[in-house]
Amino acid sequence: MRIDEVVNETDTVEPRPVPLILDTDMGNDIDDALALAMIHGLQSRGECRLLGVTVSKDNPLAPAFVDVVNTFYGRSEVAIGMVRDGKTRDERTFLRPVVTARDNGHPRYARTHPTSDYPEAVRTLRTLLSGERDGSVVLVMIGFSTNVARLLDSAPDDFSPLDGVRLVARKVSHVVAMAGDFSPDVQARLTLENREYNVHQDVESGARFFHGCPVPVIFSGYEVGIALPFPARSIEEDYGWAEHHPVAEAYRHYKPMPYDRPSWDLTAVLHAVRPWGGYFELSEPGRVTICPEGTAHFAKETKGLHRFLVLPERQRPRVLNEFVGLCAQQPPHCRRRCAHLAPAACAGRCANEAAVHDETRLFTTPQGITQ
Numbered sequence: 001m002r003i004d005e006v007v008n009e010t011d012t013v014e015p016r017p018v019p020l021i022l023d024t025d026m027g028n029d030i031d032d033a034l035a036l037a038m039i040h041g042l043q044s045r046g047e048c049r050l051l052g053v054t055v056s057k058d059n060p061l062a063p064a065f066v067d068v069v070n071t072f073y074g075r076s077e078v079a080i081g082m083v084r085d086g087k088t089r090d091e092r093t094f095l096r097p098v099v100t101a102r103d104n105g106h107p108r109y110a111r112t113h114p115t116s117d118y119p120e121a122v123r124t125l126r127t128l129l130s131g132e133r134d135g136s137v138v139l140v141m142i143g144f145s146t147n148v149a150r151l152l153d154s155a156p157d158d159f160s161p162l163d164g165v166r167l168v169a170r171k172v173s174h175v176v177a178m179a180g181d182f183s184p185d186v187q188a189r190l191t192l193e194n195r196e197y198n199v200h201q202d203v204e205s206g207a208r209f210f211h212g213c214p215v216p217v218i219f220s221g222y223e224v225g226i227a228l229p230f231p232a233r234s235i236e237e238d239y240g241w242a243e244h245h246p247v248a249e250a251y252r253h254y255k256p257m258p259y260d261r262p263s264w265d266l267t268a269v270l271h272a273v274r275p276w277g278g279y280f281e282l283s284e285p286g287r288v289t290i291c292p293e294g295t296a297h298f299a300k301e302t303k304g305l306h307r308f309l310v311l312p313e314r315q316r317p318r319v320l321n322e323f324v325g326l327c328a329q330q331p332p333h334c335r336r337r338c339a340h341l342a343p344a345a346c347a348g349r350c351a352n353e354a355a356v357h358d359e360t361r362l363f364t365t366p367q368g369i370t371q
């Protein structure tokens with residue numbers, strides 16, 4: 001599919017559940033955690049379907065945190081894949097306090113996978129893609145390109161007779177990537193000082209993926225998210241429906257509160273699920289080149305597969321408002337299972353009971369949903 005077809009199609013179709021795969025460096029910054037919460041909020045509203053999450057940060061607490069969040073939202077079926085020999089092994093500040101939190105001797109947050117032996121990410125990506133309809137999957141990248149570059153280089157296997165490039169070309173509609181900085185000032189003078197984190201942490205993989213990706217890529221640059229500070233006030237006020245909320249708790253651990261953190265990764269998610277929303281404008285088509293020193297250069301090109309998001313000033317309050325509301329969205333399964341309880345009474349309790357939070361099990365347990 002060419003990029004103008006993506007744009008034209010998404011401009012006119014009605015909203016529908018978008019099949020998503022999220023590739024994240026969960027743990028390096030708090031916007032990844034908010035982005036995952038936002039995806040769950042959008043899925044609770046029927047707007048997307050999270051197929052899987054692959055983690056590019058090489059620390060076992062990173063997929064464990066993803067597991068905690070998915071389980072909290074009652075979506076144990078979401079696949080999780082983990083990089084091998086990846087970048088950034090340090091824990092940083094919020095993964096361990098949330099994953100290992102205990103109350104009265106029991107884990108505060110349940111996990112679906114009892115150990116940290118998560119499948120390798122490329123295997124997960126190939127498995128997920130091979131099972132989806134052709135041209136349907138939107139790949140959201142909010143970290144380094146380690147996993148997706150290896151995906152392109154992957155060979156045919158038991159899941160698909162296609163190599164990585166052909167598998168992506170067959171199954172992926174387009175990619176939305178938080179990467180680069182496409183503000184006019186930076187593009188006019190690329191320097192080591194204005195390299196964007198996701199690109200320069202793994203330059204080789206970024207070049208491999210963005211230069212070789214066979215489907216359109218829409219970039220959300222550094223300049224978009226920096227203009228959208230997520231309000232600490234929302235963390236303090238909007239999550240009371242759960243006794244403990246793993247993402248709100250992570251936010252408090254990331255840095256001393258209160259602080260408003262830029263919403264880089266959330267911008268990619270919002271555009272991936274609601275490209276029709278009018279939140280952002282799109283650049284002309286072109287080609288992004290990843291330079292050896294870790295900068296990303298955009299050049300207009302009529303048939304180029306790349307575009308980048310532009311945030312109109314008038315849309316800033318509206319986009320922030322969507323971020324706040326979607327991240328704090330309560331999952332509907334709590335209301336279903338605990339319909340006999342007031343929402344405030346149900347949320348914290350059943351959020352900690354992973355087994356009964358499995359949505360499939362909710363509808364198949366012979367004893368009924370109150371078991």
Ligand SMILES: [Ca+2]
Nearest residue numbers: 025032142143
């Ligand atoms: Ca990230």
